[in-house]
């Protein structure tokens with residue numbers, strides 16, 4: 001049996017009554033990592049002298065470099081003050097903080113019985129705190145409200161204790177006050193976790209059922225899968241089965257993190273830990289799936305499994321066409337660690353060979369783009385992000401549109417677009433500007449609540465397409481940075497949506513096609529043709545630039561013709577000078593792309609697609 005520190009029970013034999021599984025919900029910067037550090041230190045799993053700030057975060061960076069793996073769950077032994085003779089096992093499970101990963105968050109929460117709701121005592125509740133709190137409530141978790149940073153001079157514990165108490169429905173005196181920085185109150189918090197969070201319940205002698213709440217690719221070990229055992233026991237070397245796919249694997253290694261990986265014989269009821277089967281791709285070990293034994297396994301999976309569904313699509317093209325194979329290899333590599341990343345090859349008349357890539361949301365898109373550029377050294381052009389539309393034709397035929405240029409022609413019945421429920425938190429002085437912004441983005445007000453006398457929570461239904469581009473930036477600038485936003489998909493709605501095409505000399509430029517609301521189409525068309533007129537140099541012939549809905553032109557500009565005869569300036573017969581000029585002209589041409597018969601500098605595409613005021617998105621600003 002592997003050695004365990006401090007007489008801590010072996011994970012296959014821990015009495016479930018002594019286990020507490022919890023996570024920490026906090027808005028960014030409210031101190032989650034610092035609190036986790038303090039807990040590692042107080043419970044003795046990291047020795048004082050090894051302690052360094054943000055221990056778990058440090059591991060995150062290391063993981064990026066492929067050195068070690070982040071602990072998605074840490075096993076902490078704790079002898080509570082109220083029951084010092086009984087060492088309890090606290091499994092602290094990390095939850096991804098961002099809205100794009102709501103499904104992953106909800107799986108991490110489902111692995112817990114309780115959560116610490118951590119709020120900065122100088123800031124109060126923020127949108128991400130709320131969104132995750134709602135998910136925790138849906139999962140029936142016990143909630144322990146805690147104010148952090150009480151050491152700060154700007155802390156207002158009385159005010160925010162009241163706010164928190166109102167939110168979770170408890171007495172303000174029951175809101176714990178801690179300083180993750182100095183450690184004040186953290187032992188009382190661990191005691192409270194033991195006292196208030198229920199122990200896991202499961203059937204010891206049943207076939208094993210364990211839920212995957214995270215899986216991480218590691219270049220040395222392959223995929224490391226994090227599980228919570230609900231019933232039965234998983235043991236080293238036995239064969240297991242993934243219930244969604246039926247695939248079977250041998251359990252090469254199983255264990256817990258404290259916070260480094262520590263192998264074990266197995267994991268029993270209620271335990272949380274990792275396992276390694278040698279699979280090389282996270283899509284073979286999917287978050288939300290249930291694991292059981294291959295023989296005499298469970299017949300019914302734990303509920304809640306969903307395939308990740310991309311919400312936002314963008315075309316990614318290498319700036320230099322010869323980088324296409326590198327881009328494909330890089331996407332293949334990223335997919336090993338990202339079950340939600342989907343892509344397929346795509347060709348654009350304007351941009352050449354690339355990929356249409358699906359993401360969970362905008363943050364996901366940014367992360368992937370940044371990694372492609374930073375880790376793989378690729379220079380990319382990304383087309384404006386668009387959402388997925390469902391188009392039902394009058395004859396009943398149906399199309400799923402992930403690329404605006406593929407919007408069907410012909411008799412369209414209804415167009416459906418995805419909508420989200422957005423929650424915005426801000427000081428009440430900004431209510432007017434927030435509502436104005438949401439209104440211009442086709443929002444429908446759902447409700448508004450005061451969290452305290454000067455802070456409100458505003459809820460809107462908004463089309464996803466209206467927030468994927470720059471909504472958050474606008475919100476921040478209209479509220480001087482004070483508002484926070486969170487959203488979750490809530491279905492779809494029919495809308496009056498049209499496709500606007502941009503034509504150069506009669507040829508459609510696929511990269512600029514956009515699906516916009518009918519009322520925003522004209523503005524989009526006018527803005528884009530004006531912009532392109534500025535960016536495209538004059539050609540040997542007159543070039544009309546048009547914006548059109550179907551065959552109806554809604555905006556037009558014209559680039560007048562010039563005769564670009566570089567030799568005109570050369571009188572006399574100086575051959576070498578002539579050659580030089582011709583060479584120069586050829587150089588210039590290299591960076592041009594042909595769209596039909598028109599030469600367009602690559603910079604024009606980049607400028608239109610990347611600049612903030614271009615509005616080259618699917619949303620159509622008004």
Ligand SMILES: Nc1nc2c(ncn2[C@@H]2O[C@H](COP(=O)(O)OP(=O)(O)OP(=O)(O)O)[C@@H](O)[C@H]2O)c(=O)[nH]1
Nearest residue numbers: 026028029030031032033034148149152179180181
């Ligand atoms: N004064 C004071 N500062 C704290 C306390 N807890 C955390 N901080 C500081 O607050 C900042 C954010 O803390 P983190 O622990 O990184 O917050 P987080 O919620 O993990 O943030 P992300 O990982 O970015 O989501 C850091 O500069 C911490 O040093 C506290 O109790 N008192």
